[in-house]
Structure formats: C-alpha cells, structure tokens
Amino acid sequence: xxxxxxxxxxxxxxxxxxxxxxxxxxxxxxxxxxxxxxxxxxxxxxxxxxxxxxxxxxxxxxxxxxxxxxxxxxxxxxxxxxxxxxxxxxxxxxxxxxxxxxxxxxxxxxxxxxxxxxxxxxxxxxxxxxxxxxxxxxxxxxxxxxxxxxxxxxxxxxxxxxxxxxxxxxxxxxxxxxxxxxxxxxxxxxxxxxxxxxxxxxxxxxxxxxxxxxxxxxxxxxxxxxxxxxxxxxxxxxxxxxxxxxxxxxxxxxxxxxxxxxxxxxxxxxxxxxxxxxxxxxxxxxxxxxxxx
Amino acid sequence: xxxxxxxxxxxxxxxxxxxxxxxxxxxxxxxxxxxxxxxxxxxxxxxxxxxxxxxxxxxxxxxxxxxxxxxxxxxxxxxxxxxxxxxxxxxxxxxxxxxxxxxxxxxxxxxxxxxxxxxxxxxxxxxxxxxxxxxxxxxxxxxxxxxxxxxxxxxxxxxxxxxx
Numbered sequence: 001x002x003x004x005x006x007x008x009x010x011x012x013x014x015x016x017x018x019x020x021x022x023x024x025x026x027x028x029x030x031x032x033x034x035x036x037x038x039x040x041x042x043x044x045x046x047x048x049x050x051x052x053x054x055x056x057x058x059x060x061x062x063x064x065x066x067x068x069x070x071x072x073x074x075x076x077x078x079x080x081x082x083x084x085x086x087x088x089x090x091x092x093x094x095x096x097x098x099x100x101x102x103x104x105x106x107x108x109x110x111x112x113x114x115x116x117x118x119x120x121x122x123x124x125x126x127x128x129x130x131x132x133x134x135x136x137x138x139x140x141x142x143x144x145x146x147x148x149x150x151x152x153x154x155x156x157x158x159x160x161x162x163x164x165x166x167x168x169x170x171x172x173x174x175x176x177x178x179x180x181x182x183x184x185x186x187x188x189x190x191x192x193x194x195x196x197x198x199x200x201x202x203x204x205x206x207x208x209x210x211x212x213x214x215x216x217x218x219x220x221x222x223x224x225x226x227x228x229x230x231x232x233x234x235x236x237x238x239x240x241x242x243x244x245x246x247x248x249x250x251x252x253x254x255x256x257x258x259x260x261x262x263x264x265x266x267x268x269x270x271x272x273x274x275x276x277x278x279x280x281x282x283x284x285x286x287x288x289x290x291x292x293x
Numbered sequence: 294x295x296x297x298x299x300x301x302x303x304x305x306x307x308x309x310x311x312x313x314x315x316x317x318x319x320x321x322x323x324x325x326x327x328x329x330x331x332x333x334x335x336x337x338x339x340x341x342x343x344x345x346x347x348x349x350x351x352x353x354x355x356x357x358x359x360x361x362x363x364x365x366x367x368x369x370x371x372x373x374x375x376x377x378x379x380x381x382x383x384x385x386x387x388x389x390x391x392x393x394x395x396x397x398x399x400x401x402x403x404x405x406x407x408x409x410x411x412x413x414x415x416x417x418x419x420x421x422x423x424x425x426x427x428x429x430x431x432x433x434x435x436x437x438x439x440x441x442x443x444x445x446x447x448x449x450x451x452x453x454x455x456x457x
Contacts, residue, residue: 010418013437014425021432036435041416041444046408047453049366049392050401052315054451058412061443107450108443157372158385168376194334194371201404202366209338210369275432 004074004124005066006034007084010042011231012077015239018275019231022260023076023121025269029137030129035071043080044087059087060101064112073118078230082154084118085161120155122229122259123165126173131180139268141182142290147262148223149174149185150214150237152230153194168192177259178227181266185227188217195236208244211236215244215252225255225286227262234258238280255283265290304354311351314394316386323348323382329374335367342367344374344384351391360395366402368392401456409456413448416441 012020027034040062044055062084066073073088075081091098092114102111119127125134156168166173169192175185196210215237218226226237238256245251256279264274271292276283311317329344336342342364350359359365368388375385395401401409411418421439429436448454 008437013417013421013429013434014419017429017432017434020434024434038436038438039416039441039443041441042412042418046405046418047412048389050396050405050409050456051452052389052393054448054453057447057451058444061447104447104450108446110443153369153371153373158375158383168372192373194369194373196334196369198369198371199335199367201408202402203363206335206339206367210334213338 003033003071005037005071007073007075009077009080016231018278019258022264022274026260026263043083045079045083057104063116064110066116076121078152078154081120088118135180138266142266143182145183146186146223147183147227148218150228152233186223195233197232197236212244225257229259255281307354307356314390317390319383322380328377332373332377365391416444
C-alpha cells in the first residue's frame with residue numbers, strides 16, 4: 001500500500017492539469033507515493049465501442065506496465081477506473097483470456113500475470129487513508145461552503161466490479177470526503193444522473209441537454225460549487241458551461257472543483273498550487289467565502 | 294394501425310449474432326418491463342431513444358434498422374439500466390455488442406473513426422504537444438511521451454487494423 005502508479009488517461013494531461021496537480025499535492029501530504037509511468041496510453045474506453053477486444057488489449061498493456069513497475073494503479077478519471085478495473089478482474093480470474101491477451105502483448109515485449117489492482121483516488125482516500133487521517137490534516141475548515149457532489153457513472157457502476165465499497169444508487173463516500181473538510185455536501189434530485197459526456201462527440205446538443213438538467217437543479221439550490229472526480233464530467237459542467245448558457249439562454253456561473261482541490265484548500269494548501277488559476281469558471285467567490293483572496 | 298412486422302428465419306440470425314458477441318449473452322432474459330427506458334438519462338431528453346424498443350428490434354431480427362440507426366451510438370454507458378434491470382440483461386453491454394457488430398459491417402460514425410485514428414497514431418485521444426509538456430513542466434508535472442508505438446503495433450494486428 002501507499003504506492004501507486006498514477007494513471008492519467010487522455011483528458012487530464014492536456015485539459016485538467018489542475019486535477020493532476022492537486023491530486024499529486026494531496027497524495028503527497030497524506031503519504032501516498034505516486035509513480036510516474038510516461039508511456040501509459042489511453043485506457044481503452046473510447047475503443048470499446050468499436051472493438052471490445054482491442055480495448056481489452058489496451059487495458060492489459062497498461063496493467064502490464066503497472067505490474068512491471070510493481071505498483072497498483074491509482075486512476076483519477078472514472079471511465080479509466082471502470083475499464084481498467086473490469087479488465088484487471090477478468091484477467092485475474094479468467095486464465096484463458098489472460099493467455100490470449102499475453103499472446104497479443106508478446107509482440108510488444110510485455111506479459112501480464114494478473115497481479116494489479118485498480119482503484120480511483122477517491123476510493124483510496126476513503127478506504128485506505130480513511131476519514132480520520134484526512135480529518136487530522138484539515139487546518140482550514142471550509143465551514144459554510146455548500147457543494148453539490150457529482151459522482152459520475154463509472155466510479156461505482158457496474159457494481160459487479162467494485163466489491164460493493166459504496167452504493168451505486170445512494171452512495172456516501174464522496175459526501176463524506178467533502179464533509180470531512182467542514183464543507184456541506186448538498187443533496188439534490190437525480191444526483192446520480194450521468195453528465196452526458198460520452199455523447200458529446202456524437203450529438204452535442206443532446207449531451208448539453210443532459211448536463212443542463214443537473215446544472216439547473218444545482219443552481220436552484222444555490223450551491224457554491226460542484227465537486228467531482230472525473231475530467232470528462234468536468235468537460236461537460238465546466239468547459240461547456242458557457243455553451244450550455246448560450247444554447248439554452250440561461251446563466252449559472254457555477255465553479256467546478258475537483259475533489260483534491262477541495263481537500264487541498266482545507267489542508268491549507270495554496271490555491272495556485274492546486275491549479276485554481278486554471279479553473280475555467282472562476283472560483284474567486286468560493287475562495288473569498290472561505291477567507292482566501 | 295401499425296404495420297405488421299414480417300419475421301423470416303434469416304432475420305433471426307441477427308439475434309444469434311448478438312447472443313454470440315461478447316456482452317450480448319443475456320439478451321433473451323429481457324421480459325420487456327421497461328425499467329431500462331424509465332431509467333435512461335438519454336431517453337429523458339430525447340424520446341427517439343428507447344432501450345426497450347432496441348431490444349425488441351434485435352429480438353425480431355431487425356438487423357438493418359438497428360445497425361443503421363443513430364440510436365445505437367447514443368448510449369451514454371452510464372449503466373443505470375444495467376443496475377436496475379430485474380432480469381440481469383446487461384443492456385449497456387448489449388449496446389456495446391451492437392456497436393461492435395455495426396463496426397464489423399463497416400458502419401462507424403465519423404467521430405468514432407477519428408478517435409480510433411488518434412489512439413492508433415498517438416496512443417491517446419488528444420495530442421501531447423511540446424506546448425503541453427512545457428506547461429506541465431511549469432506546473433511541476435512530469436513530461437509525457439508524445440507517441441505510443443506499442444499501440445500502433447497492437448492495433449495494426451487487431452480487428453481495427455483497417456480503420457483509417
């Protein structure tokens with residue numbers, strides 16, 4: 001434990017460096033060592049629609065690289081978490097499949113023995129670090145801050161691959177990770193609904209409509225920010241917030257924060273080090289509310 | 294009155310093809326309760342998309358209509374239907390199987406084609422440019438490789454080798 005290969009995927013390295021930076025800071029402060037593997041590829045998720053086997057080979061290659069480095073995977077994109085977890089479980093139990101994958105991997109000089117476990121960073125924080133140890137590091141409680149948590153889909157679904165560590169219909173782990181900072185996790189209708197991100201490239205208007213529904217509800221509750229754990233959900237709620245406002249003639253101006261940014265603030269870290277200057281919807285009002293200028 | 298649907302023995306081959314495709318194994322368990330449709334976030338904003346109807350169309354062997362429709366590409370893979378299905382049909386996996394079959398028949402929406410091309414050439418959906426690595430360095434983040442020759446090799450041996 002306490003040592004993981006950090007899996008970044010496609011979106012984070014170029015579009016959510018604030019998520020990566022804040023994850024690294026918070027992990028270091030909590031004694032989690034994150035190993036850098038520069039040649040991890042895409043997890044395989046986008047390819048699974050085209051050919052499941054190719055997606056599995058891609059996932060298997062990433063798992064083999066982590067195995068070679070001797071460290072389980074910590075993923076911070078929920079879609080990556082899903083595909084890598086599903087493949088890791090299949091290859092740990094299905095020997096015929098593992099043999100088949102190893103036939104394919106042989107050509108690029110890799111083998112996979114089935115020994116890597118995959119977890120999302122939020123799950124590692126909840127299960128392995130624990131609320132108590134995180135709570136002990138909170139020096140700047142975010143009292144008064146109201147956050148709407150968006151769990152996203154692949155953090156907990158399909159439940160078969162996640163060992164029942166949280167309920168896919170009525171989860172609590174992210175709410176508790178928010179509450180430990182002193183902020184309030186505000187519940188709202190349909191909070192387990194999808195962001196629509198997978199449809200963005202297929203039917204943009206449809207994807208934006210799906211995102212709009214949740215933004216409407218959050219806005220109505222007057223929350224200070226959205227808190228989430230997936231870069232693609234952030235693409236929908238943050239990068240496309242302006243477009244949703246223009247398309248549907250509405251206004252949100254709702255900051256979108258990654259969980260480690262929220263934790264980092266409460267742990268007294270500098271907002272700049274947590275990448276707040278990269279948040280596209282400015283979070284100044286959030287920072288002012290908790291006394292940071 | 295609605296037009297009767299004619300079923301012939303060749304059309305039913307499609308049902309078997311789905312059953313034989315990874316993810317499609319549980320198709321026959323569907324008893325058409327509609328929990329999937331009632332739970333679907335895509336259905337919520339677009340009533341053209343109806344998961345229960347898609348399953349019935351597959352069971353009736355309507356291969357052409359299913360594979361040439363836009364709706365097989367509109368599943369957001371949120372798994373809500375799969376979680377709530379009382380029969381364990383695993384609809385999200387069936388939708389994936391249908392997309393995989395469409396690809397085998399050469400039906401691939403342009404956006405998916407572009408994604409496959411990017412991943413084949415760079416190993417990722419988005420290019421890592423010098424600019425990105427410089428920005429990363431300024432933020433104290435480690436450098437990332439811009440190409441991934443392994444994936445070029447893996448994809449050129451696999452079923453997606455002809456995707457250009």
